[in-house]
Amino acid sequence: MIAGHEYVHGYSGREAERLVDQANAVTELLHRDTRYPDGTRVLEAGCGVGAQTVTLAVNSPGARIVSIDVSAESVAAAHERARAAGVTNVVFQRADIYALPFAPASFDHVFACFVLEHVPRPVEALTALRRVLEPGGTLTVFEGDHGSTYFHPESAAARKAIECLVELQARAGGDSLIGRSLYPLVVSAGFQAVEVSPRMVYVDASRPHLVEGFTKRTFTAMVEGVGERALAEGLIDAAAWQRGIRDLYRTAEPDGTFCYTFFKAVARNP
């Protein structure tokens, strides 16, 4: 979570559970090619409640990881999660991505997952991250893109519900369509050798763990989670909202399909 900006998904217990379901369903997609050598210094920027931190730490057991978040409450939750998992190579710290309390070139690698989508000035945030990287150090960024969502059966009501989430995230200063623009953002922040690889989640009835873990408990749960605010802000009426959520669940039936794409960017500090 980022300084001074509301986290669009809130901080409820159910949201924390959703983040863990999401991490489980997409862990392989995200982490399969993210490994840091022993002894390297890694900054995890915007660790939130630590949904990715444990996997990051377990996959790079010899790396020395510093995980930061602007929310003291999230940092405490992440710390507790890492402790419970027996992770010992992560130090947690409250810090603002725009005002990092680290000297230049303090890290060999920076990792940021689902952070830029909530940042009002992503190029500025990326530039700040670049300053604490060694020359030749790497940046790894992972983001979703809610506009990459499509499904069968098609439903205007479901699209409208998703648009409410996109709009609320925009009102909170974020950009939930950011995945598709990682390449120009990372280039603009002065990185080189920028490589973006999309990671598409495709769900049909032959993949029941994704029907449950992604379509229902990650994506649709995320949309459902902003229902009260969407209604309170007058973006939609209750009946239309219920139709939208119903139609999202409809895509999890045996003849339904669901598509969503995450984007990973890797780049080098010159």
Place this chain on the structure above:
Amino acid sequence: MIAGHEYVHGYSGREAERLVDQANAVTELLHRDTRYPDGTRVLEAGCGVGAQTVTLAVNSPGARIVSIDVSAESVAAAHERARAAGVTNVVFQRADIYALPFAPASFDHVFACFVLEHVPRPVEALTALRRVLEPGGTLTVFEGDHGSTYFHPESAAARKAIECLVELQARAGGDSLIGRSLYPLVVSAGFQAVEVSPRMVYVDASRPHLVEGFTKRTFTAMVEGVGERALAEGLIDAAAWQRGIRDLYRTAEPDGTFCYTFFKAVARNP
């Protein structure tokens, strides 16, 4: 092309050129895991002008391929293209997918690329194809999904232009959003072990061959190709159309990105 239904993209020379550009840009995506053993009998259903036929034949040089299309003119063009490429393991024949002139179990494998999207009754077509397959024979289907398109910079005008193409294809009896629903369609036609794998085309400035070969000369050219009909049918006015096309080309600039997904389905006849 399918019996009695207009081919939405028409039959101009420029369209034939576009189909070849498209085949070049997506050949690897489509054909990389499509190989048929020596001596097997393969039906290519809806070969059109043969944009995929040569690659299919070259990758499976010992297979005996029969390529059909409902348009005699397309069959002649495909035949000529295969002859020019020195392909000798393909027989061409004019035939209607709904009334196949083959005995049951005539083929070990069926291959159909960019065909179902133009078919008014895809389950009926798939069922007809299944009947000419041996028990245990395989079906391979490849389709796009125009609703899988998104890009940066975002543009309502560009979306509107794409929607014109979707609407024209629907009026011609097709479904250009069919990629996402291959799984239920193939299951409904009685196939087993249905496996769908999405093949996403992601384009940014680090991939100049895709900027040219896909964003501009395949996708945007395809949309441009229906401009006259979109205007003639009153789906859009000329100024809005021009804005849409301009904004599609805009995504091919150095800070632009473009995403599109093809879907491959492989299944077994029980």
